Amino acid sequence: MPPLPVLMGQLLLGLINGAFYAVLSLGLALIFGLLNIVNFAHGALYMMGAFVAWLLLTTLGIGYWPALVITPIVIGLFGMAVERTMLRRLAALDPLYGLLLTFGLALVIEGLFRQRYGVSGQPYPVPSALQGGVNLGYMFLPIYRGFVVVASLVICLATWLAIEKTKLGALLRAATENPPLVRAFGVNVPLMITATYGFGAALAGFAGVLAAPVYSVNPLMGSNIIIVVFAVVVIGGMGSIIGSVLTGFGLGLVEGLTKVFYPEASSTVIFVIMAIVLLIKPAGLFGKAS
């Protein structure tokens, strides 16, 4: 048995990874629900979020808290432009084309950032209000890391409430089930699709800002995480919001535990779990059988 602080430290790290998995897979699930495409560019949007925050700080001197608001808006607008100019043209086609297009976009975005900023990573300071940590007796908790977990839980919960409990959310769920019918009721579904893609992109941007002080700001951070998030999505099934959030956090914890007990497998454990889940329950833990 490893010492308790080591175990708790890795669990916390796992929880933070899980927070990013949760926010990213939530955005993927929302976009998939309405647009029926898997957004391969999601990792690139996340990486862009971190870079926008970093650029705001280094060029305009705009700090963390304004960046936490501005960045998701910027990334959301960018996402809406992508949906309007490109993804919309693929609406009637096989969903695989959406995957291929967003894969190409991810290559372009990642390549451009790599070309401009290299792969070494840029440091982003922890905001002054969240520096330091608390000694909980059994472990040392850096305040910022606790904040990341709480902030992503709050954003996931807010998204869930907005979709399950508001009028707009009800329309969104209806449009996911049957777009032509909702259109017949006079709802502007194309606008809703644009807004949904924008919101999903904004979530990715938000996660990027949260991640900036934890990991360094790096052009490769998006592609590193997106494949894991895909596995998370396959494990959870994209049917339910609560499901994707729970799966995200849960798998982050499992990854953290693996780092303690069998570090060699920590980078592959999620993929192994995915294979096992597919063998036992192909629709995913929270998915409906199709």
Place this chain on the structure above:
Amino acid sequence: MKSRLAFALLVLAVALIAPFGIYPIFLMKALCFALFAVSFNLLLGYAGLLSFGHAAFFGMASYVTGHAMTQWGATPEIAILAGVAVAALMGAGFGYIAIRRQGIYFAMVTLALAQMVYFFCLQAPFTHGEDGIQAIPRGSLFGLVSLDDPRRLYYFVLAVFAIGCWIVWRAVHSPFGQVLRAIRENEPRAISLGYRTRQYKLVAFMLSAALAGLAGGTKALVFQLASLTDVHWHTSGEVVLMTLLGGMGTVLGPIAGAFVVVFIENKFADAGDWVTILQGAIFVIVVLLFRKGLVGEAVDWWQRRKAAAAG
């Protein structure tokens, strides 16, 4: 029919004299990736299965061939066959898992499984991690014919490529291939006609993985190197690009696409990240503007012209 035979003879003649005019390494690289793309297209173009993890088979076979040549002193044909066998076994395992999901999920599952292989190769001792397996000897075919001469190696690669393409061609133009197309068009109907579609998909997946392994093993001999690049998701993306650009579901499309992509890579080898950016841009342009790919659009244009001339 006559024009087809003439075309085939022309291609054969060009292929045979090509190494006297063009740098053989470039040709061999293009042929290896063309075979890789042909194997991938067997799945995407005929069975409608988009695998985003084919680099796992290509790269792992490359490692196995390299290992067999350097550590066991195997002859090239044995080393390549070992790579093919491993790729086929992996294909059986991956296929068994991945065909439980369709469409977009299939793509995500294969991508995730391939990433698992990538991390395995990063840590396993026999791959030599970041260094890869270097200075792989080319050996002597059947222990008799040395492959060190680039032109001789070229003809060997050409033969491997031809065998691989012939296997795919036979598979596609057989009752088996017809069933695959039926599954692509309408799987429920194929099931109701009594076909065990899962078994067909699994066999197609294994065959495709084995041929991707054939391409990967041959590539290890050509470059005398097996490295992490070969198992990286980027390579999986490249083979998708080749097939999409050339035209999925056509016999010549993936080959043409592979030559174009490899040409671009060689031409802009010094431009670093711009190659990736250009590849991404090609993805976007092809998906938005000509989804049938170069060969698909050319065939369309040809048929329209013929129809116009006849009418």
